[in-house]
Amino acid sequence: MRGARTAALGALSLLLALAGPVGCAGDTAEPRRTLTVLGPWTGAEQQPFEELLGLFEAEHGVSVEYQGTTANREVLLSGLLAGDPPDIAVLPVLGDLVDYEREGFLEPLDKGVVDEEEYDGGPWLAQPAGMEERHWIPVKVDLKSIVWYRKGTEPDLARADADRWCVGMGSDATSGWPGSDWIEDILLQRSGPEVYADWVTGEMEWTDRPVVEAWETWGEFMSGGGGRAAREALATDHRGPEGGDGLLFGTGPGGGCDLEHQGSFARHLYGPRAPEADFVPSPRLLPGAADRDGRDREVSADFAAMFRESPEAQDLMRFLASRRAQRVWAKDEAAWARGEIPFFSAHEGVGEERYPAGGGDTVSRRIVRELEEARRLCLDASDVMPPMIRRVFYEKVLEFLADPGQDPTGLLERIQEVQEESGRQYVQRFRRKPDRLDQVCR
Structure with missing residues (x-):
């Protein structure tokens, strides 16, 4: 049994797709x-x-x-x-x-x-x-459909071009997730919660038009300034400079900018300058939002x-x-x-x-x-997705930013292939389709 557990857990460390039911060592009926x-x-x-x-x-x-x-x-x-x-x-x-x-x-x-x-x-x-x-x-x-700015500098939609945004993709082993947040929020604000939930739970393919349009919208936005914003995002940590106060109050590439699409937890990154940060709901500034006063979050x-x-x-x-x-x-x-x-x-x-x-x-x-x-x-869509799909999602976000003007279809086809393969593996192991995750949007 120990060998079976070791083999299963080895697979888990790679794909979180284990080889069979196992228990936990140290289980006991004695009070702990x-x-x-x-x-x-x-x-x-x-x-x-x-x-x-x-x-x-x-x-x-x-x-x-x-x-x-x-x-x-x-x-x-x-x-x-x-x-x-x-x-x-x-x-x-x-x-x-x-x-x-x-x-x-x-x-x-x-x-x-x-x-x-x-x-x-x-x-x-x-x-x-x-x-x-x-x-x-x-x-x-945490609330994620928000945009942070420095108090006293009320953001103006007419001037919210990519050069003014704090965007960093770096995050150790999970680099790319800040970009997935952009795409997810754009899809939600463009297409609504029903489409969003279908995409998250695999009922909608990655190559379906609403998903493609969300990637294209973000790509067009990040292509501003000849793609400089995208290049800086790839070279920037989302936490900002080491020892600094986050991107919004930082210096250097990606720092000292005016707007940051980041969750409510971002104030912990701002350190002692957190009281200087304020926010507006993201639909007011997000590229492609269908309703600037939208109430989906x-x-x-x-x-x-x-x-x-x-x-x-x-x-x-x-x-x-x-x-x-x-x-x-x-x-x-x-x-x-x-x-x-x-x-x-x-x-x-x-x-x-x-x-x-x-x-x-x-x-x-x-x-x-x-x-x-x-x-x-x-x-959050990527948080809900199976680990393999989430990992490929992050990878393709980084590949997309390397050339944000590209047609994202090829990247999305690859994610769709991984999703379908994951579904086939599940059916082979459990002899049934995975149950749909309910209440993703409520």
């Missing part, structure tokens, strides 16, 4: 008094989460060891390969969690851990239609899932999903006065009223309002 949690938050984002875990420790008498890393997917794969995964892992990509569940790596949550009525306002509980048990919970969300989420089952792990999952914990994590006005940037919750118990109305962080209040008042919220 120490829990390990793997998450994506480091630095300023890590501290408030660890404070939240400290509250759980004090109330439950359980020690929790948190490991924060921007390479949490790779760290998790390493733990699985060694037969020693964390008790709980928080991942920003739902597509990976779907694969983990299909391969038997995730433990189902107890009944009552998730109060589904508390998440009626969005797509946060999306899962394959045939999945009966819950295996993950949304613990943090792209969002992302971080999902917690249990890789080792124990009463303590179930308790921690229940705690993280609770209204009380979500409100504690969102902080209070005293924390905001210290300059701490709050997180945003999918929980309906953490609404706009939780954030200061004046004299404090009014930007956060407006972000919550966007989440609450959107016509439809749609999960």
Whole structure:
């Protein structure tokens, strides 16, 4: 069995397409008094989460060891390969969690851990239609259909050419995802949530006209200035210069620009200059948007899932999903006065009223309002896609930017081939088609 697990996990590290159902080493019926949690938050984002875990420790008498890393997917794969995964892992990509569940790596949550009525306002509980048990919970969300600018420099649509935008494709092992965000948001604002959801779930081909037009729109935009914007984007890290305050407040190539299409988490990149940043909804400035006052918004989420089952792990999952914990994590006005940037919750118990109305962080209040008042919220497309397809998507974004004036059809045909091959492999292994992910847009 150990050899079978090793072989399966080797395949997982490459494609997240494993060779068969396996378990986790170390499973035991004995209570676990120490829990390990793997998450994506480091630095300023890590501290408030660890404070939240400290509250759980004090109330439950359980020690929790948190490991924060921007390479949490790779760290998790390493733990699985060694037969020693964390008790709980928080991942920003739902597509990976779907694969983990299909391969038997995730433990189902107890009944009552998730109060589904508390998440009626969005797509946060999306899962394959045939999945009966819950295996993950949304613990943090971000708004992505926004454009940041420096306060006092209100953006003008007539002057929003590519040279004024902060665009960087660099992101370590996942370079290219900032470009996928552009294409996804353009598609959503041009064609609407129904077309968007069909594309995300594989019901629409990558070579269908709405998808091609979204790539062409972005390519035409990035071709401005003889393609200089595209070349700089390929050579720029989305986080900005080392030791700087993000692209919006940075210097050098791609830095010190005027507009940035980036999620609500971008303020963590802006460091001490975050209070100087403001935003407008992306339809007002996005190239090709059909309705400048459109109310559809792209969002992302971080999902917690249990890789080792124990009463303590179930308790921690229940705690993280609770209204009380979500409100504690969102902080209070005293924390905001210290300059701490709050997180945003999918929980309906953490609404706009939780954030200061004046004299404090009014930007956060407006972000919550966007989440609450959107016509439809749609999960980040690449986060939802299977890992192989997501990886090729990012690669083709980079290839496209190398020549943004090219016809994208050839690149999209390649992604479509990978999608079809992935579907065939699934049918061969499971003797049925994969269940469609429901509630991608809601």
